[in-house]
Amino acid sequence: MKKKNRAFALLLGVCLGAGLLPGSQIRAAENTNVPEAGKGDIVIIHTNDSHSRVDTNMGMAGVAALKEYYEATGAQVLLADAGDTLHGLPFATVEEGSSVVDVMNLAGYDVMTPGNHDFNYGSEHLLELREEMEFELLAANVKNAEDGTDFVSPYTILERDGVTLGFFGLVTEETTFKTNPENIETLQFTDPVAAAEEMVSYLQDRGVDYIIAVTHLGTDASSEVTSELVAKNVDGIDLIIDGHSHTAYEKGCPVGDTLIVSTGEYMNAVGVVVISDDELSGTLVTAEDFPQKDEETLALIADINMRQEEILSEVVGTTAVTLDGERQTNRTGETNLGNLTADAMRYATGADVAITNGGGIRATIVAGDITRRDLVTVFPFGNYVVTKELTGAELLQALENGVKAYPESLGGFPQVSGISFTFDAAKPAGERVTGAMVNGSTLDREAVYLVATNNFLAAGGDEYTVFADKPVLNEYASLEEVVLTYLQEVGEIPQTEGRITAETTEAAEKETEVPEPEKEDTDKNKEEASDWYTVVRGDYLRKIAVKFYGAESLWKKIYEANKDKIQNPDLIYAGMRLLIP
Secondary structure (H helix, E strand, C coil): CCCCCCHHHHHCCCCCCCCCCCHHHCCCECCECCCCCCCCCEEEEEECCCCCCCCCCCHHHHHHHHHHHHHHCCCEEEEEECCCCCCCCHHHHCCCCHHHHHHHHHHCCCEECCCHHHHCCCHHHHHHHHHHCCCEEECCCEEECCCCCECCECEEEEEECCEEEEEEEEECCCHHHHCCHHHHCCEEECCHHHHHHHHHHHHHHCCCCEEEEEEECCCCCCCCCCHHHHHHHCCCCCEEEEECCCCECCCCEEECCEEEECECCCCCCEEEEEEECCEEEEEEECCCCCCCCCHHHHHHHHHHHHHHHHHHCCEEEEECCCECCCHHHHCCCCCHHHHHHHHHHHHHHCCCEEEEEHHHCCCCECCEEEEHHHHHHHCCCCCEEEEEEEEHHHHHHHHHHHHCCCCCCCCCCEEEECEEEEEECCCCCCCCEEEEEECCEECCCCCEEEEEEEHHHHCCHHHCHHHHCCCCCEEEEEHHHHHHHHHHHCCCCCCCCCCEEEECCHHHHHHCCCCCCCCCHHHHHHHHCCEEEECCCCCCHHHHHHHHHCCHHHHHHHHHHCCCCCCCCCCCCCCCEEEEC
């Protein structure tokens, strides 16, 4: 294998995820702010974590145009994707990823590694999508559990102008709980480090010039196995094209003799790696740097949108208020959209209680007409409703799991119907629920309740292990369909009404009491145009914003005025005195 000079070593090993720098800091080439390349060079254009944003920011049309641009310079160009691409917006979910594959085929992709969300339609459907792909789907550490055979191809060797490049794929083991467990129940995810060692040895034996890992591992410290860990423990990898943590490396992240590159998310940028004179360099390119779009790709996206429009534009209900689907609020407390979802689940099933995870609610619905597109956007995972039986004690266990991280955001935070409960955030996780009522009566630990949930939680997703071993009593429609039916047949939009109440012990409240600010000169000007408000139990910033401004969206105005008192905007305490601008 050729010896690389590794231009990225000049970065002194500093690995920092960065915001995108102005295009002026990227070398200009023929009126575009992209890295220079030409005949004899190899260019790898890479993407990750687009979550089906095919026409957002750079978009697939920008990728296709960038490929054409470099091909016109005489460079050899390859396209690679590091996963979480086939799922997300209605553009993808309406056709279960096939629409995205069509666009990637036209753009000219060569290799892809699936991300955890690319398994959201199930592993069998991913194999069906692979048959539609005109590029290689790679995963060296995903095996068929029954016999240990490869789920898809572990590697491919591509040749460009006499230079051989060996690509292999790695998928995060977190997929076992970051997609519905049933989606991958026939698969086994093996150690990425061990799989990488095996692949490097194999590709070195075949004398390839460059070894490239396309990985959906990420570099987030919360992950046990990261692409950085692979780079540190496996010699011989020249380049890691990474995804999963949504990290943006402006110039790449050098780890030893390996360069890790990642573009962030949602097509905010695409990555360009240039291999020239045995040196590797990585750069991010934004739509400002390279505004060109491939017309044929744009036309295909427009055609797909048009054929989906008739279905998605159908009005299925109305709402007089905005339905809160914001990530932070649904993962830390009760919301009206969470209540609507859980009410619809209970209506469809006749269950005593419904529980769904706040992390499964992915978008806000503004006041006015509600369309199918709105519902598919709110519930992009295709989850369906099931019923199981839990004892009261097991139901409490499920609630404990949902509030264990509070006040930190948690995808498993419960949105509920048929049950109301209080919990004490000052108590240890697992001991926080202080009371619960089921349909107006005190929860009975010995009683058996019929519980509706989504199939993700039912299979033990988001660590709701109490559900996992319980038999499914019945299966129902998808979340968007049960909400659609509820809107058409009931039409009632519930508001937040105290189903979930976060308490604190008296001692904790005293510890967090904030004395009235001293009347310094700088504060006097504020007070002249402001009010003081004392927080009472049950308050939260959005509720206070409605009280004073008539709009939840203005909660940040209160937060900004009281940053010296509020460390976490989702955790305010009774007795606090807040300045209301």
